Amino acid sequence: MTFPYRIGLGYDVHRLVPGRPLVLGGISIPSPVGLDGHSDADVLVHALGDALLGAANLGDLGSHFPDSDPQYKGLSSLRLLENIYALVRKKGFALGNLDVTVVAQAPKLAPYRTHMQAVLASALHASQDQISIKATTTEGLGFAGRREGIAAYAVALLFKTDEFPESFQ
Ligand code: MG
Numbered sequence: 655m656t657f658p659y660r661i662g663l664g665y666d667v668h669r670l671v672p673g674r675p676l677v678l679g680g681i682s683i684p685s686p687v688g689l690d691g692h693s694d695a696d697v698l699v700h701a702l703g704d705a706l707l708g709a710a711n712l713g714d715l716g717s718h719f720p721d722s723d724p725q726y727k728g729l730s731s732l733r734l735l736e737n738i739y740a741l742v743r744k745k746g747f748a749l750g751n752l753d754v755t756v757v758a759q760a761p762k763l764a765p766y767r768t769h770m771q772a773v774l775a776s777a778l779h780a781s782q783d784q785i786s787i788k789a790t791t792t793e794g795l796g797f798a799g800r801r802e803g804i805a806a807y808a809v810a811l812l813f814k815t816d817e818f819p820e821s822f823q
Contacts, residue, residue, distance in 0.1 A: 656814070660747060662709025664701040664808040670801060678756065678763070678804070679770030679787060680732045680777065685761055689804060692721035696731035697806045698756055698787070702774070703731070703738045705752065705810035710742045732777045739778050742812060749778055750811035753786040757798045757805040763789040 674688030679698045689695035704715050712718075718741075719726050719734050726734075739749070752774075756763060763770075767789075771782040778785070792799040 658814040659750070660709040660711075660812045660814075662705040662707065662810045662812070664704030664706075664708060664715075664810070665806070666697045666700040666704065666715075667797075667803050667805045668695040668697045668700075669803045676761075677731070679766065680730070680735075680773035681766060681769050683761060683763075683766055687801070693719075693726050693729045693731050693734070697804050698754055698770070698808075699731040699735050699774075701806035701808035702752055702754055702810070703735050705754075705808040706735075706738050706742050706749075706812070709810045709812040710745050710747050712738075712741055712745065732773065735774070735777050746814055746816070747812035748815040748817070749780050749784060750813050751784045751786070752778075752808060752810050754788065754806055754808040756787070756789045757792060757807070758789060759791050759794065759799050759801045763787070 668689040668691050670687040671690040672687050674690055676683045676685035676688040677694040677696045767787050770787055771785050774785050775782045797803045
């Protein structure tokens with residue numbers, strides 16, 4: 655019998671630059687600097703997406719959504735996450751839980767956590783209790799500490815299921 659649980663790891667980094675909106679966890683956060691990238695550069699969602707893909711052994715974000723492809727320019731990463739989860743469901747897995755740590759010197763993310771959980775839960779047809787969002791600084795050390803960029807680490811647990819809701823067919 656195949657083991658019914660699958661774990662995946664995701665990691666991503668984006669550079670902070672002036673003149674870009676800061677989009678994290680699917681929501682816009684007031685900030686003088688934002689994350690640079692081809693899409694909305696939502697580093698949290700990218701790490702979650704890679705964790706889901708890894709758990710289902712479906713490759714990585716870059717292979718599914720290459721940043722050389724103009725159709726993904728400026729795209730909300732939530733749409734990528736929805737597409738990824740549809741692939742996961744088609745392979746016969748469903749979400750157990752997600753846990754993410756965002757590494758950023760600023761801004762403080764605690765005031766936005768509940769809103770992010772709600773937005774991500776909606777994109778993944780999940781409950782907020784399945785999505786944990788944590789944040790840490792690096793005490794001023796490294797690129798995150800110098801506010802040059804934000805990193806995110808995520809793990810996903812999937813389980814095998816025979817249920818295929820209408821929306822994923
Ligand atoms: Mg990325």
